Amino acid sequence: MKLSYSGQEQVQAPPAAVWAFVQDPERVARCLPDVQEVVVHDQTHMDATVQVGVGMVRGKFKFKIEVLPDEAANRVNVKVQGGGLGSVVDLTAGANVVDNGNGTTTLDWTGDATMRGPVATVGGRLLDAQAQKLISKTFENMSAHVGASGSTLA
Numbered sequence: 685m686k687l688s689y690s691g692q693e694q695v696q697a698p699p700a701a702v703w704a705f706v707q708d709p710e711r712v713a714r715c716l717p718d719v720q721e722v723v724v725h726d727q728t729h730m731d732a733t734v735q736v737g738v739g740m741v742r743g744k745f746k747f748k749i750e751v752l753p754d755e756a757a758n759r760v761n762v763k764v765q766g767g768g769l770g771s772v773v774d775l776t777a778g779a780n781v782v783d784n785g786n787g788t789t790t791l792d793w794t795g796d797a798t799m800r801g802p803v804a805t806v807g808g809r810l811l812d813a814q815a816q817k818l819i820s821k822t823f824e825n826m827s828a829h830v831g832a833s834g835s836t837l838a
Contacts, residue, residue, distance in 0.1 A: 685804040687797045687815050693823040695789040696831035702781050702789045705830045706753045706760045713749060715825035717818055728752060743769045771801030795819050
């Protein structure tokens, strides 16, 4: 099953605070909803264990995450691979970092996911709604964390 999403998130912090945040892999991983554990391997690679529930399918998924900030292109890309409960998830997401010129930033994001296995068989609308919720919540969490830490950055 293939899924595609897009949206925007307003961050109450300047772009410099956003760039500082996305270059800290543990802080980025902590924005995943229901994250249980994060193991950082280096500046761009980490593993995360996340509690997942879609319909009657519930359990832990383990993901390998790569965060690729490109400040020169005003874009951050994220690759997520892994799964659990016999299911596999491949996700590629990215966000253009847009300076609003007033001390705030817009993240103009897109995400594409491919799912295989029992979780994918749960069905279209339920899985689609849950995936949209998880992606949106990740960017909301990021916005809240950057905004909170952005006020301490000069």
